Amino acid sequence: MVEMREISEALMKGDAEKVKNLTEKKLSEGASPLDILNNALIAGMDEVGKKFKTLEIFVPEVLVSARAMSFGVEALKPAWKGKEVRPLGTVVIGSVKGDVHDIGKNLVVIMMEGAGFKVIDLGINIPVEKFIEAIKEQKPDIIGMSALLTTTMGEFKKNIEALKRAGLRDEVKVMVGGAPVSEKYAIDSGADAYGGDAIEAVEKAKKLVGKA
Amino acid sequence: MNRAEWMTPKRRFLSGLFRGKVDRIPVGNPTSVATVELMEETGAFFPEAHLDAKKMAALAAAGHEILGFDTIMPYFSVQMEAPALGCEMDWGDKETMPDCTTHPYKEAEDIRIPTEEELLKVHSITTVIEAIRILREKYPTVAIIGKVMGPWTLAYHGFGVQNFLMDTILNPERVRKSLEKLQEISVAFANLQVRAGADAICFPDHATGDLVSPQMYRDFLVPLHQKIVTRIGAPIILHICGNTLSRAQYIAEEHFDCFHYDTKTDIIELKKVLGKNTTTTLIGGINNPEVLLFGTPEDVKRQAYFAAKAGVEILAPECAIPLRTPNNNLKAIIEAAKTIPINA
Numbered sequence: 140m141v142e143m144r145e146i147s148e149a150l151m152k153g154d155a156e157k158v159k160n161l162t163e164k165k166l167s168e169g170a171s172p173l174d175i176l177n178n179a180l181i182a183g184m185d186e187v188g189k190k191f192k193t194l195e196i197f198v199p200e201v202l203v204s205a206r207a208m209s210f211g212v213e214a215l216k217p218a219w220k221g222k223e224v225r226p227l228g229t230v231v232i233g234s235v236k237g238d239v240h241d242i243g244k245n246l247v248v249i250m251m252e253g254a255g256f257k258v259i260d261l262g263i264n265i266p267v268e269k270f271i272e273a274i275k276e277q278k279p280d281i282i283g284m285s286a287l288l289t290t291t292m293g294e295f296k297k298n299i300e301a302l303k304r305a306g307l308r309d310e311v312k313v314m315v316g317g318a319p320v321s322e323k324y325a326i327d328s329g330a331d332a333y334g335g336d337a338i339e340a341v342e343k344a345k346k347l348v349g350k351a
Numbered sequence: 352m353n354r355a356e357w358m359t360p361k362r363r364f365l366s367g368l369f370r371g372k373v374d375r376i377p378v379g380n381p382t383s384v385a386t387v388e389l390m391e392e393t394g395a396f397f398p399e400a401h402l403d404a405k406k407m408a409a410l411a412a413a414g415h416e417i418l419g420f421d422t423i424m425p426y427f428s429v430q431m432e433a434p435a436l437g438c439e440m441d442w443g444d445k446e447t448m449p450d451c452t453t454h455p456y457k458e459a460e461d462i463r464i465p466t467e468e469e470l471l472k473v474h475s476i477t478t479v480i481e482a483i484r485i486l487r488e489k490y491p492t493v494a495i496i497g498k499v500m501g502p503w504t505l506a507y508h509g510f511g512v513q514n515f516l517m518d519t520i521l522n523p524e525r526v527r528k529s530l531e532k533l534q535e536i537s538v539a540f541a542n543l544q545v546r547a548g549a550d551a552i553c554f555p556d557h558a559t560g561d562l563v564s565p566q567m568y569r570d571f572l573v574p575l576h577q578k579i580v581t582r583i584g585a586p587i588i589l590h591i592c593g594n595t596l597s598r599a600q601y602i603a604e605e606h607f608d609c610f611h612y613d614t615k616t617d618i619i620e621l622k623k624v625l626g627k628n629t630t631t632t633l634i635g636g637i638n639n640p641e642v643l644l645f646g647t648p649e650d651v652k653r654q655a656y657f658a659a660k661a662g663v664e665i666l667a668p669e670c671a672i673p674l675r676t677p678n679n680n681l682k683a684i685i686e687a688a689k690t691i692p693i694n695a
Contacts, residue, residue, distance in 0.1 A: 153520055153521070194597070196564070197562060197563050197564045197567070198516055198561070198562045198563065199516040199517060199519045199520050199562075199563060199567070200520060200564075202513060202516055202517050203517050203520050203521060206517065236447075237443070237446065237447035237448070239441075239450045239452075240512070241513075242512055242513050242516070245513070288448065289639045289640050289644070289670065289671070289672070289673045290446075290447070290448055290671070290673050290674050291447070292640065292673075293644075293673065293675060318561050318592075318593065319639070319640050320640075321640070321641070323641070324640060324641065327645075
């Protein structure tokens, strides 16, 4: 019998192959994919998040765990067939125009997906027109914008103004984040919420959709 | 000539860099001071200013001519070595910074160190060298700062940040070998700039507290940085963004002449580690996103006083400044420096 804890521990070590193998084995032993997702994978990432917050671990450790998580999520896929799971909400996310950095954003995507959000990742260097298009097509609950550079974080405010002009500002909640961004800067730019890191981003997103 | 004339911007800066006598606290910019306002005043705009030595020199010189800084630093981005590594480039536009769009390395063995002759055939490399030559000739009494990326930052370009950071755990041997090889590019490019006339070299190596653990900094970088410091023929200024307090003790062991710190690092605490007992002085102190970009000249002056009082040897913006930063906020650093008592 594979213990949930074994999967979590392999995930925390970043051993992606082991996470995949154990997840498959656990499924074959009859565990439900939801049970594995919540009690092995998300539980593991939760601990990773806590250790990240207390500076026990840093970005490389989180990245290899996130990669291991994606191997586990992939291994679960065949087992979901025929079972519908309602997402907590839909998030459209991207790095703003002029910014090609995506590590922080990618971590947010993995953590949000892990927590049960449907995430549409637009990628890097995203002009506001693309965000607007995605709002119209995907009707997300939340728009997430990321910027790593002090030279690009000015896009937040510009983009939020553009959403207002397009009459879409009230349709979505706006979250922003990135290494140089502070909570004050985020709110001054007109955002609804700020995530200091990927874990906090998930907590804030849950609050915004009333699921916290 | 009188005594005041003897203390040129260059002598002031270099004296401050070595914790020597100065007539007032020096003001410098080890990282880019280019702004849209300065581009408009000089007629030298991004992206041309990255690849045209005359425009690069003209825009960089505005930091001294228009803002009054004691230094001129012509390398505006973090990407001038990237083409020498084999990366393809997007040079950006007027308001966006260049970035490499491909990362050619998978293994340490993929890294080929160019000879000096080959390096001098890379346009972005020769642009910086030529700009330094122009500036040296035109400004003999101003401190000209050159800049090279350290091996850690070069590895971000060559492998991609995410892959490289994962390798630090999944394949530390590959990381070690790669850094060892990449230092050759940093050292060669630095010494070319020194020969062209640079008075000091800024050395950004982005292993910040926001990204990697202090243990990783110690194990991968300290021995390497110690070696590099001895191989570059000019004073060398380490630059790391973000909060670096957790690795300050290791920075002290590296014996850089100066450390360009980010205001996310508590200066009072930092000064306890990089204090008078170490050879490393501090440059920086003015916050970019809140104070320089959105603050007032009064905010800037207040922060300049605070930094000087905390023992920062040279005042500077903490990092490459946001392109929309108003000139008046940058000029306020100099105005403050002129009124700060020397032993404030």
